[in-house]
Amino acid sequence: MLRIFALLVLLAFGFAQEITVLTHSSFSLDKGLIARFERETGLKLRFLKGGDAGETLNRAILTKGAPIADVIYGFDNTFLSRALEADILLPYRSPEIQNLKATLLLDPTFRALPVDYGWVSLNYDRAYFKDRPLPKTPQDLTRPEFARLLVVQNPATSSPGLAFLMATVARFGEDGYLDFWAKLRDGGVRVAKGWSEAYYTHFTLYKGDRPLVVSYTTSPAAEVYYSEGKYQEPPTGNLFPELAFFQVEFVGILKGTKNLEGARKVVDWLLSKPVQENLPTEMWMYPARRDARLPEVFRFAPEPLGSVRMDPRAMAQNRERWIEEWTKVVLQGQSPESVRQGRR
Amino acid sequence: MAYGGFFVLLFLGLALFYPLFRILALGVGEGFARALANPYYWERYLWSLEYGLLSALFTLSLALPLAFLFRRRFPLRGVFLALSTLPFVLPTPVVALGFLALLGPRGLLGVDLYGTKAILFLAAIFYNLGLALRILLPVALNLEGPLQAARVLGASSPRAFLRVGLPLLLPALGSAGLLVFIYAFSAFGVPLLLGGPRYATLEVEVYTLLAYRLAFPEASALMLLEILTLGLAVALYLRLRPYPLSPGGLLPPPPWAYTLGLGVLFLLLFAPLWGLFLRLDLGALAAAWASEDFTPLSVALGNSLRFTLLALALALPLGVAYAAAARRSPLMDLLGLFPLMLSPVAVGLGYLLAYPNLRGSLLLLLVAYALLAYPLLARALLPALRSLSPSLLEAARVLGATPLRAFLRVEIPLVFPALQSGLALALAAILGEFGATLVLWRPEWTTLTLAIYERLGRPGEAPFREALAIAALLALLSGLAFYLLDRGRGRLG
Numbered sequence: 162m163l164r165i166f167a168l169l170v171l172l173a174f175g176f177a178q179e180i181t182v183l184t185h186s187s188f189s190l191d192k193g194l195i196a197r198f199e200r201e202t203g204l205k206l207r208f209l210k211g212g213d214a215g216e217t218l219n220r221a222i223l224t225k226g227a228p229i230a231d232v233i234y235g236f237d238n239t240f241l242s243r244a245l246e247a248d249i250l251l252p253y254r255s256p257e258i259q260n261l262k263a264t265l266l267l268d269p270t271f272r273a274l275p276v277d278y279g280w281v282s283l284n285y286d287r288a289y290f291k292d293r294p295l296p297k298t299p300q301d302l303t304r305p306e307f308a309r310l311l312v313v314q315n316p317a318t319s320s321p322g323l324a325f326l327m328a329t330v331a332r333f334g335e336d337g338y339l340d341f342w343a344k345l346r347d348g349g350v351r352v353a354k355g356w357s358e359a360y361y362t363h364f365t366l367y368k369g370d371r372p373l374v375v376s377y378t379t380s381p382a383a384e385v386y387y388s389e390g391k392y393q394e395p396p397t398g399n400l401f402p403e404l405a406f407f408q409v410e411f412v413g414i415l416k417g418t419k420n421l422e423g424a425r426k427v428v429d430w431l432l433s434k435p436v437q438e439n440l441p442t443e444m445w446m447y448p449a450r451r452d453a454r455l456p457e458v459f460r461f462a463p464e465p466l467g468s469v470r471m472d473p474r475a476m477a478q479n480r481e482r483w484i485e486e487w488t489k490v491v492l493q494g495q496s497p498e499s500v501r502q503g504r505r
Numbered sequence: 506m507a508y509g510g511f512f513v514l515l516f517l518g519l520a521l522f523y524p525l526f527r528i529l530a531l532g533v534g535e536g537f538a539r540a541l542a543n544p545y546y547w548e549r550y551l552w553s554l555e556y557g558l559l560s561a562l563f564t565l566s567l568a569l570p571l572a573f574l575f576r577r578r579f580p581l582r583g584v585f586l587a588l589s590t591l592p593f594v595l596p597t598p599v600v601a602l603g604f605l606a607l608l609g610p611r612g613l614l615g616v617d618l619y620g621t622k623a624i625l626f627l628a629a630i631f632y633n634l635g636l637a638l639r640i641l642l643p644v645a646l647n648l649e650g651p652l653q654a655a656r657v658l659g660a661s662s663p664r665a666f667l668r669v670g671l672p673l674l675l676p677a678l679g680s681a682g683l684l685v686f687i688y689a690f691s692a693f694g695v696p697l698l699l700g701g702p703r704y705a706t707l708e709v710e711v712y713t714l715l716a717y718r719l720a721f722p723e724a725s726a727l728m729l730l731e732i733l734t735l736g737l738a739v740a741l742y743l744r745l746r747p748y749p750l751s752p753g754g755l756l757p758p759p760p761w762a763y764t765l766g767l768g769v770l771f772l773l774l775f776a777p778l779w780g781l782f783l784r785l786d787l788g789a790l791a792a793a794w795a796s797e798d799f800t801p802l803s804v805a806l807g808n809s810l811r812f813t814l815l816a817l818a819l820a821l822p823l824g825v826a827y828a829a830a831a832r833r834s835p836l837m838d839l840l841g842l843f844p845l846m847l848s849p850v851a852v853g854l855g856y857l858l859a860y861p862n863l864r865g866s867l868l869l870l871l872v873a874y875a876l877l878a879y880p881l882l883a884r885a886l887l888p889a890l891r892s893l894s895p896s897l898l899e900a901a902r903v904l905g906a907t908p909l910r911a912f913l914r915v916e917i918p919l920v921f922p923a924l925q926s927g928l929a930l931a932l933a934a935i936l937g938e939f940g941a942t943l944v945l946w947r948p949e950w951t952t953l954t955l956a957i958y959e960r961l962g963r964p965g966e967a968p969f970r971e972a973l974a975i976a977a978l979l980a981l982l983s984g985l986a987f988y989l990l991d992r993g994r995g996r997l998g
Contacts, residue, residue, distance in 0.1 A: 227865025493545035
């Protein structure tokens with residue numbers, strides 16, 4: 162009798178197996194796809210939104226050894242080295258790896274597998290700039306009349322924020338980028354905590370007061386898609402392809418997960434064709450899979466020529482220092498000279 | 506009896522001193538140098554000092570006249586006194602939301618004071634006025650005797666007040682001022698949610714360094730600075746002893762205009778709470794209950810209730826054992842004040858450093874709660890225990906009771922009201938705990954305060970409404986729980 166009871170209890174736990182995926186607040190996938198996965202595998206998926214990409218990763222690192230989830234998705238190539246150094250991920254050679262674009266496989270240890278990629282880029286509100294001059298070069302942004310129109314994200318917490326910061330380092334150099342940001346600060350640039358806040362609260366398209374925002378090259382296409390026919394052409398556009406930053410988003414299995422099999426299934430599922438083809442219109446990134454088709458609306462999001470592709474080693478070595486220096490200049494009001502002097 | 510003291514010392518050693526030591530070890534050294542070299546952190550420190558001192562000043566300048574008003578006997582005096590304690594026991598996210606509901610970007614009053622010093626000082630006054638009032642009132646009551654004597658000897662009223670009244674009030678003013686300073690200097694929830702990036706206090710800065718940059722050395726260095734300052738304040742607080750005055754009775758009732766005026770004042774004072782309840786949207790409450798985007802209210806409520814009961818079960822024997830040991834030993838008394846110096850974020854940081862393997866264990870969170878709550882329990886209990894006549898205890902011993910039995914069967918029942926008041930304070934503190942819970946957060950541990958914070962982090966009208974609804978619920982819960990236990994006695998000593 163006891164044995165039957167124990168078996169039933171075990172079965173009950175087996176049926177109620179839950180896999181937790183830690184992700185950032187912009188995560189979204191078709192509910193039908195999720196339901197199909199749950200039916201086919203008997204797993205229950207729980208999506209834990211940890212805030213911005215940086216915050217999410219930090220939570221995973223702070224709870225290392227007693228992880229709060231089984232899988233983490235959404236950390237990108239700018240934070241990759243932090244995730245790998247903290248040693249919170251398990252390697253997994255998914256059978257889907259052979260279907261992915263080889264250039265995206267930035268982690269040779271297969272702890273972080275690429276799910277999607279895209280470009281972080283400046284967006285501008287066409288309506289606002291219909292009769293007003295646009296900034297012509299990235300340097301123009303430092304002029305007060307343009308700086309006060311710009312909203313960016315804090316690179317410490319936001320992955321597009323960090324991507325944009327790194328783009329400025331690539332274009333203006335180690336010494337020049339601090340001067341660039343100091344002028345932006347003096348000109349009145351606004352710093353939001355994350356992408357959602359910047360885009361949905363401060364961007365003029367959503368009744369904010371800033372017509373220039375750091376977002377993605379696919380955001381104009383997204384506006385057309387969600388407008389339900391209201392827009393035939395995007396109401397926003399991309400500026401300065403030379404300041405666009407190439408970004409890859411990864412998935413990883415957290416060390417200490419109690420359900421390794423289930424976690425692997427989730428990773429395979431994220432890399433499967435149906436999910437990869439659903440990704441573009443849910444999260445507005447390009448699928449990592451070679452054979453995934455792009456939706457029609459992506460004709461409004463061409464690949465930016467001459468975008469910044471930073472070497473992962475350079476990002477790994479300098480990321481923390483760049484964030485710290487940026488924080489000192491932009492948030493703490495220090496001068497670029499004193500920050501540069503502090504380097505010695 | 507010695508076992509009680511030993512148990513408390515063991516607990517303090519593991520739960521307080523070892524984590525404190527780990528913060529010290531990490532903070533002194535490279536963290537300290539880096540933090541001190543950065544003018545930004547000095548700014549944060551100076552602002553925290555300013556916030557503490559000015560909050561004390563503003564609160565005292567309102568509390569003193571109020572204390573004098575309360576010397577009179579007027580209708581509903583008891584009710585007003587009981588109400589004055591309420592803000593102090595409210596959780597910080599609730600207060601912050603109340604102010605946001607009134608004076609935020611979507612506030613009822615139409616004025617947006619988010620991110621300004623004004624709203625932070627208003628919140629400090631709201632929180633601490635009752636506390637200061639309670640401390641000043643007994644002294645104000647007892648002043649009548651000496652003041653009369655001075656007038657009989659020929660001094661005019663103002664002169665009597667300046668030369669006799671004020672000096673007698675000074676220790677109480679000092680105590681109240683120091684306590685308000687301690688609470689405001691180490692404030693976390695209110696500056697985090699209302700202050701914006703410009704007016705972050707040290708606590709907020711430590712949390713930001715931890716959660717966003719994982720900068721443990723710098724966070725520890727700043728925390729050390731905070732602990733040292735708080736230690737100084739607590740040391741000063743201990744040295745202030747009130748003047749022994751013969752007890753005075755209530756003065757004859759004032760004109761009814763007083764009561765009316767007082768009523769209006771309290772109405773204004775409680776405005777943030779009205780704001781919260783006016784914006785209460787039952788639809789939002791229902792949405793929050795079964796929310797899919799955030800932690801559902803049902804889960805958060807269950808967690809809060811469960812944790813509070815468990816933590817109280819830990820804090821009660823701890824507080825009683827500590828009070829029993831401390832009433833005769835000044836050293837124990839001093840040791841027990843240490844948690845006052847340790848802010849909730851410090852406790853969280855200390856535990857992350859000291860017990861990384863226990864990060865997944867609920868016990869860690871419960872111990873943090875017990876540590877933060879038991880001093881409140883003990884400080885309510887101690888004066889009552891000390892005032893017990895020793896002859897009662899001797900009588901029990903003569904009749905054959907062991908010390909422990911005498912304590913449990915004779916003394917505790919006699920100080921039961923004080924125990925209840927202490928328990929009420931402890932319960933309110935645990936229910937509304939925010940800082941330590943945030944630092945040690947795990948998704949399955951989301952309490953009501955964190956459920957509010959989650960929703961505030963997302964832009965949009967709907968999450969804000971849900972946050973307001975949860976805050977109103979939490980306010981009701983805290984207030985109810987507190988009053989059921991405390992029944993208006995409100996000893997906040």
